[in-house]
Amino acid sequence: MSSYTLYGAFLSMPCVKIGLMLDLCGLKYDYKHVNLRAGENKTPEFLAMNKWGQVPVLVEDGAAMAQSGAILIHLAEKTGKLDGATPAEKQQVREWIFWDADLLHPGIAGPRSQILFLNGAPEIVAFGQARGQRALGMLNEALEGRQYLVGDKPTIADLACFVTASYAADAKIALDAYPNVRAWLARIAALPGLKTPQEALPRPAA
Structure with missing residues (x-):
């Protein structure tokens, strides 16, 4: 091992x-x-x-x-474990991993860092929050009618985006406008272990 x-x-x-x-x-x-x-x-x-x-x-x-x-x-x-079941699903999983790094993570980590560690100016925080809200809107749309981001089981795509979205409160981004995201976060949080x-x-x- x-x-x-x-x-x-x-x-x-x-x-x-x-x-x-x-x-x-x-x-x-x-x-x-x-x-x-x-x-x-x-x-x-x-x-x-x-x-x-x-x-x-x-x-x-x-x-x-x-x-x-x-x-x-x-x-x-x-x-x-936690990968797509088919070559097509594996490709989609990797697309979500890079999407998280490109859009969701900067949109939440950026304002979070400005608020918690850097005492960022309000306009800088607001700019970052707008990016985060846009990404969360995309995530919410993708989850419409779906349990998970890819296929019918959780994957590393869900895990990566779950962690990022879980810190939205630190960035002072409310999730009220993203009901699919909120339901999905609860679903992933309930995974055994x-x-x-x-x-x-x-x-x-x-």
Whole structure:
């Protein structure tokens, strides 16, 4: 059986995605918190694992992997879990993974960071929130009449977008206008063995 170590930060949505995926796949892993404020992601040791100095990094049997979308796809392919059932579905799953990274994640992570960490100017926050609302509208439309984003079972597409959308409140984006998204969030949250995103990773000792 492969061994895994996840390097991450508990407030990072991409890191949460990988922690939850490992749990859903039944893969045990060691977790190492990376103190971003202290620059631990810029040390030579960390940069040897990820040249971009970003979290998450997942080390599998000594080989380091970066970028949460790529890691999700790797784990789905390796374990045969949470992937599309057909080649066409697999393609759609990957499209959603990249859509999340391109539209949904920036639209929620951007204003969230401005509000929680950067004391962003109101116009900057509003600009980011508008992007998030647009992406949530697209997600809401895609979920019309559907239980999951692709096929009839949950996939990494659902997991990635679920984590991102779960932080909408931090970005001060209300979900009242997106009933399909709200129902889908509750559906994914009820999956057996799934922790809440906020509980996915250990918090560092004070």
